[in-house]
Amino acid sequence: MTDAPVRRGLQERLGYRVAFLLAVVLLPLTLISVFKSLAVREQALARSEAALMGETMRAASGELRLIQQARGAASILANAIWPLVETENGCTLLMQDLLKEDPQYSLIAFVPVTGISTCNSAGKRFDFKDDPLFMRALKDSQTAFAVKPIGLVSGSSVLEISHPVFDENNVYRGLVSLSLPHYGLRIAEDSGTKDNLQPLTMITYDASGTILTSSRRLDDIGLAIPRDRALAALTGTKAVSFSALSVTGQERVFSAVPLVPDELYALGSWPPEGGQATGGLLGAAPIMVPVLMWVVSLIVAWLAVERLVIRHIRKLSRSITLFASGNRIVGDIDVRKAPLEIREMAEAYERMTETILHDEAEMEDIVHQKEVLLREVHHRVKNNLQLIASIMNMQMRRTHSAEAKSIMKGLQDRVMSLATIHRELYQTAGLSDIHSDELLATIVRQISTLADRPDRRLAVKTQFDDIRMTPDQAVPLALLVAEAVTNAIKYAHGPKGDAPAELWLRLVRIDDTHAELTVGNTISSDQQPLPEGDIAVGVRDTREGGLGTQLVSAFAMQLGSNVERREGDGIFELSVAFELRPLSDGEERNVAAEKA
Template sequence: MPKGKDSGVTSLRKMLVVRIAFLLSLALLPIGLVAMGQSWRALNITHDNLEASIHARTSALVEPERRDLLTKMGTAAALADTLGATDLSIEECTAIMQRVRASNPQLSFAGLLETGSVSRCNSMGRTFDVLPDTRADDLFSAPEPYIRFNPQGSATNVPVIIVAYPSFSADNTLKGFVTISFETEKLLQPDSVTGQNGAVALVTFNSYGDILSSVTPEGPIEDYLPEGLSFEGFVNQSDSFFTATTRSGDTRLISVVPILPGEVYALGSWGRTALQRTSATWFTISTLLFPFLMWLVGIIVAVISLNRLVLRHISDLGRRMRRFATYRDVVSSEKINDAPSEIQTINATFEEMADQLLRDEADLENAVFEREVLLKEVHHRVKNNLQLISSIINMQVRQVASPEAVTALRKFQDRVTSLASVHRALYQEPSLTRIRFDVLLGDLVAQVNAVGAGDQKPVEIELDMDPVTLLPDQTSPLAMVTTEALSNAFKYGGPGRDGVFRLKVHLKEMQDGDATRVRLTIENSVNPEVHTPSGTGLGKRLILAFASQLDADLTQIDEEDCHGLTLTFEYQPFSPE
């Protein structure tokens, strides 16, 4: 074969699409998919028919109990409406309960349960306290009908099922719960679950998951239920159906149907007799077996092929990409020579891209370095020029005789020095775009203290600063505000009544909802007995102007023994990244 044709055939054989299409054509035959779909449909139909049949048989078995409970709920509701519509005496109410008890032989008790679990109106004609029941007590705060089982009735001392219905007066005030009870053996009759249904066990339960009654072919009901079954999980649900294994190891079909939705439910546990109806399922499963094996073989072949042809090469390429991302190191691989042509193309593109990225990053790092050097030089020169201006002002101060002129020049010098401090901080910061203002604030306090204290006694300075990082656009006006406020503190402040000159400087970072805010507080002590002269007002105007630049909330502190200000503004914190 010519070399050109041989090269073309080899390239075609290495294409991923050709290889996968060929392997899947051998494994996944259309006839297998069709057979699996038909078998699955037959299995679903058989399961649905079985579920509907079991639900129908369970509902038929508990139909007499449903009618009986509906009758008793209706009786309780009618009594509750009667007692709520009229204002009866205890004797009249008792007579009604006794007539209801006499006309319903199945009832063992009828009465009105009042708050405090006390019954004065009942078919027994006497007052007695019902046994404490936390669940029943809770219903007085949220009245609603309920049905429960009591292994020892408070009035009859025999196991009873209790049906209660709230009774409200005309002004919607709760009078109590009309309660009727009847013995449990009258609810489910063993005759109803014998004969052709002899393999079924039935149990009824209320909305709290309490068992009301049960009947089994033999033995306790727990032998016919899955171990650890919680009845509460079926409350407020429609019909439920599942297969479970009992603690004795028997496989049974569990059907749960509502007797009174939201109140009483029935659970039927069906045994081998019902399971015989599922014989068609085994035929369906056997039909599914062959296409499933075909599908399994196809998937195994496809996975092995994908791993050999694609996944191992992609994994190797990913490893080399991660190494490049972490160490900026491009490593070649011998495995790539056996990869499909598409992956070889991707690998070549990656290596070219990696080389280009390394060149671009080198150029970018060089540009960034040059920019940082230039920017640092700018800040350094600005700082030097501002310090030069400060020195010139200092020389001018020595030539001025007027105290007022000296004071004005000193204030101007402080403002220039503050700006120089900002640029010095920018020059010293590696990032050049953010400043630790708490560090700068400490320098400003020390600087103004050294100049402003003069002949006064030592100042007791209280510094409480959180680490706060700001943009240069925020740092400059805040530094100017700080300088003016500190200058005013040393100019107009002084020792308090205790003879101590106190200066408090706080810098706090606060969270206000989704926003982060910074609060600066500068406060100095004053002696209320000493008159403080007023200034020109320039410092105050400057503080207001700089606060406006920060869009800050400014609050003046003017108390008897202290003066100062609080400045609060919003900023975005810097991410360490």
């Protein structure tokens, strides 16, 4: 019997191995493509950074001019305002006239050292004590910039520019403050950003990193600020460009340009080349595209191998497996669309199966013929034995000697036992092993049926394990049982009065390689114990070495064992323990006989 096929792992399949080999072959090309794509992307970013730096300088030129104008106006006003401060009305009128001439400012004011301004373009009293520029000017008398979220006049964010005021003795007297409404970054008209497809975003900031102006609203400038770099770190005397994620998480190109070294800086940003943010999947495109091509090539290779090779091999494998398991129907192995090598394999398999089927048919015919001949031999032996038994029966009717009749009757019973055995062998001829339980049950039934008479009743009990034996062991065992049962029936008596005589037989398996036969019968309580040395079951023949004893001993020796007997309490038992021969001995003998 062929063992069931073992399921193999995925790594042992042809499709997996082809795909794995292709993956290894294509992996260097994929890595080269990835590195090349990354290099191209880096070059594009470098071009974008360089372009952004020039565009930032051009775009900030308008804001720079506006801030420089405000700075110059604050400086001029600071130098001219002190003589007019003593006349409050004259100072206020001057501020209002300046505002009319340059309405881009929301407030122009002089703030004395007290922090209370009454000289301003609004003509009101303003408290600058909490103003950051005022507090800074008390410590550092220089031009300064600051952004106020809520202007005193505009009510919205303003860019405040201050300049210190000194008297004729160079004593600090206060500061001039100009407020520019923070409506958005003034991008120069000649910057070209309107015609540029890149959405440029601009902010200005001071040396401390404080944002001064923005082309976006102050509450929406996260896109224009890098996430991992502080603005204070983007100060210096040289312009720098880099790529980074913005505060909002988008990948952008940034360029920081000093407008006023150590004082004012501009930071421009836009998406990388192409005008699209490259975060997420788009940002991973240089890596994803070669990898996806690599994966798709593996899938295509797998499907191609599956279509061209594996499905045909699977069909052949299914047919071969069924054939190997004993199914002699080859089935559908149409592989006409398969490659030439597989078609040749299928044709060779078909020729092989035809040859095997033809050889098996011939072997079956030969085995059948030998089986018929063997059956015929057993059948003729059985008929001859029955003929001898009939002749002996005729001779017994002609004999007047009681002793001769008894002897011939015993011989006749043994001949009939042999005939029964050959009949069973006739029915099981051609097999390499014999089911001992069926053989012994038939023999016991046959003998007990012949011996059961109205004046001699028997109660037979049997227990036979299903033990398969080679014919070389089954025949002597059957002869031993036939002889032992014949003797047991002959000398068995009921334990009490008219009770039937009891006869029992057991053939049990002790372990995998040993078995034990037990034959027992009840005896009359007035019978004397058997003399030592007489081991025939139930035999009361006091002659040592009687025929029954010799036959049972001879059959036991053929089994490679000895006979043991037990007697007492009205019963008599005989037991034979023997070793079971491997069934392969019978198969090898059959093969040798067939070759002969």
